[in-house]
Amino acid sequence: MKTLFIHIFLFTVVSASAQSYNSLLIPDTLSKNANVVCRYNELRIEIKEPGKAKIYRKNVNTILNEAGDRYSFFFTQYDKFNDINDIDGTLYDAMGKQLKNVKKKDIEDLSGNDDISLMVDTRFKAHSFYYRSYPYTVEYEEEKILNGVFDLPDWYPQQSNTMGVQYCKLVVVTPKDLDIRYKQFNYPGTPVITEEKDQKVYTWELKNLPAKVSEQYQPSWREILPSVIVAPTSFEIQGYKGEMSSWENFGMFINSLLKGRDIMPDAIKQKVHELTDGITDKKEKVKVLYNFLQQNTRYISVQLGIGGWQPFDANYVYTKRYGDCKALSNYMVALLKEAGINANYVLIKAGDDAEDIITDFPSNQFNHATVCVPINKDTMWLECTSQTVSAGYQGNFTGNRHALLIDDKGGHIISTTVYKASDNTQIRRITSAIDETGKLTAAIDTHYTCLQQDELHGKINHLSKDKLLESLKKDIDLPDYDVTSFNYDEKKSEKPAIDEQLQLIANNYASVSGKRIFVTPDILNRNTIKLKTEDQRKYDIDYPSSFTDKDTVSIKIPDGYNIESMPKDVIINNKFGDYEIHFKVDADNINCTRLYRRSEGRFPPSDYTELAKFYDSMYKADRSRIVFIKKEG
Structure with a gap:
């Protein structure tokens, strides 16, 4: 009887588990437009004290198709500040039947070193079941110990618009006398806050979130999907104590990590004066020292322990001739200080597509350090990890966003x-x-400036001539063409420019039909698109990156041909920008001038129809054709 009871009990438990992850039980409202459905997501953060916390995660995803496979992988990092206690993973088939289970010892262990890292103590645990019979379900649980409560994980219950969510929750447990701060995005209501003995418990829950359909030029998903970010008020990490209740306090902590790290040997001090003592213009001094840095150092990531936030000192960079963004920026500030120029160490979230920091929530949101040099009413920025970027130029990497300037009074958003x-x-x-x-x-002669030269700058400074030619032969939107010669002239300044000269031949560019030749005069800038029709637009229009394109095209009329027809001029001016295209006959040539000036901005959903019409008009005008007809006789 006892044995029978055990068998019945085990059967009941297994059956209940299988039923809970049975993909047939997923509501249609959650699988619609989805590649994956999150069945269960839990993030539990237990802060024991300012220097210690425990993190527990459980994530159960049902993968519906190949596009959802990326949500089946397990990946986590660890270092001296993050100890992994346990990992458990389970694979289930479509009916919720368990197929395989893995433990921590079965998880692949990977080094954090890469091509630009010399020394890092970060390592990774990664795993995949490599199962591809859809739908299937993966369940992963992980427990970590944080030795330092400087960075707490953010909660993103709906990790993308193609994910439906069945149930998710965030739980934060703190001692009653330890304050935490949080900021909610697209979360209905407020957390449930309870007290248990000497602890305070914050709980957020969400259920039945459908996948969302993307819209062109919509805001980032961070603005649309729910999330919660959490940060401590007081923290401790490797013996360093700090506060982040304000940016001033956060900056004071960073400043404490910089103290005493600007001391340089006499040899480099003498070099600074040798380079700058004869220069009276402050900007020129900055450029000379920045050029010295670029020619004598290189970027290599070195992140050991607190070094993930604290730079190696100036003497280290001088001796080794390398450093990470923090070390190189600190070294640059020290060089300028020796020349009598005040400069500031700056933290920033860098990246061409990086989202701006949340300025009203002091916390560690940064991934990069750079240098700001105040000069009168102007500001000069120095990107110390690049050996090729112009002094004063930021580009898409760090431009057009907020940053945290560090000085003796703390941190300041700029x-x-x-x-x-x-x-x-x-x-x-x-x-x-x-x-x-x-x-x-x-x-073809083209003059590129600022953001429009960024990509080309990278190519001409990092690719061989053969690779450049290979790139040119792939990147131009023409059928069957060959680049017969090319040349570049780079002009460095705070608003850098590149002049490009190309010679090319494109077979079958024009269409020939009987006695007629059909030519599209807009040869190289037909990059406009048609926007999808959206009857019920939901989201604002986030129209990025202002720029100006101007093309002047001269086409020689083919020998033995006359002009049969030419497109009409088009002029459009609206809130999204300006577009003009004009055609004119000049002796044996047809001249086409095209101007497109885009205006960056945020617009309401009701403006989308106007934007779509604008794109449709540009699309048609860019593809309008001149018709030549063969002369009679």
């Missing part, structure tokens, strides 16, 4: 450089000819 449409230009002149077979021969 704005970085905003690049306008008049800064980000692409001015192109094309002199071309079409023969009777439709072959195009063209000489």
Whole structure:
């Protein structure tokens, strides 16, 4: 009887588990438009004291198709501040039947070193069941100990718009006398706060979140999907204590990590004076010392222990001739200080696509350090990890966002450089000819500035001539073409520019039909698209990156041909920008001038129809054609 009871009990437990992860039980409202459904998500943060916390995660995802496979992987990092106590993973089939289970010892262990890292103590645990019979379910549990409560994990219950969510919760447990701060995004209501003995418990819960359909030029998903970020008021890490109740306090902690790290040997001090003592203009001094840094150091990531936040000292960089962003920025500040120039160490969230920091929530939101040099009413920025970027230029990497400037009084939120449409230009002149077979021969001169030269700057400074040519032969939107010659001239400044000269031949560029030749005069800037029709637009229009494109195209009329028809001029001016295209006959040539100036901005959903019409008009105008007809006789 006892044995029978045990068998019945085990059968009941297994059956209940299988039933709970049975994919047939997922409501249609959650699988619609979804690649994955999160069946259960729990993040539990237990803060024991300012220097110690325990993190527990449980995540159960049902993968519906191949596009959802990326949500089946387990990946976590650990170092001296993050100890992994336990990991458990389980794979279930479509009916919720358990197929496989793995423990911590079965999880692959990976080094955090990469091509730009010399020394890091970060390692990773990674795992995949590599199962591809859809739908299937993966369950992972993880427990970590944080030795230092400086960074707490954020809660993103709906990790993308293609994820439906059945149930998720965040629980934060703290001692009653330890304050935490939190900020909610798109969360209905407030957390449930309870007290248990000497602890305070905060709980957030969400259920039945459907997947969302993306819209063109919508705001980032961070603005749309629910999330909660949590940060301590007081913290401790590797013996360093700090507060982040304000940016001033946070900056004081960072400043304490910088203290005494600007001391340099006499040899480098003498070099600074040798380079700058004869220069009276402060900006020129900055440029000279920045050039010295670029020529004598290189970027290598070195992150050991507190070194993930504290820079190696200036003498280390001078001796080794390398450093990470923190060490190089600290070294640059020290060089400038020796020359009598005040400069500031700055924390920032860098990256071409990085989202701006949340300025009203002091916390560690940064991934990069750079340098700010106040000069009169101007500000000069120095990107110390690059050996090629111009002094004073930030580009898409750190421009147009907020940052935290560090000084003796703490931290201060500041704005970085905003690049306008008049800064980000692409001015192109094309002199071309079409023969009777439709072959195009063209000489192309293009002047790129600021954000419009960023990608090209990277290529010409990091690719060989052969690789550059290979790139040119792939990147131009023309059929069957060959680049016969090319040249670049880079002009460094706070608003850098690149001049490009190309010679190319494109076979069959023009369409030949009987006695007619059809030519699209907008040769290289037909990058406009048609926007999808959206009858019920939900989200604001987030229209990014102002710029100006201007093309002047001269097309020689083919010998033996006349003009049969030309497109009409088009002029459009609205809140999204300006577009003009004009056509004019000049002796044996047709000249086409095209101007497109885009205006960055945030617009209500009701403006989308106007934006779509604007794109449709540009799309048609960019593809309008000139028709040449063969002369009679």
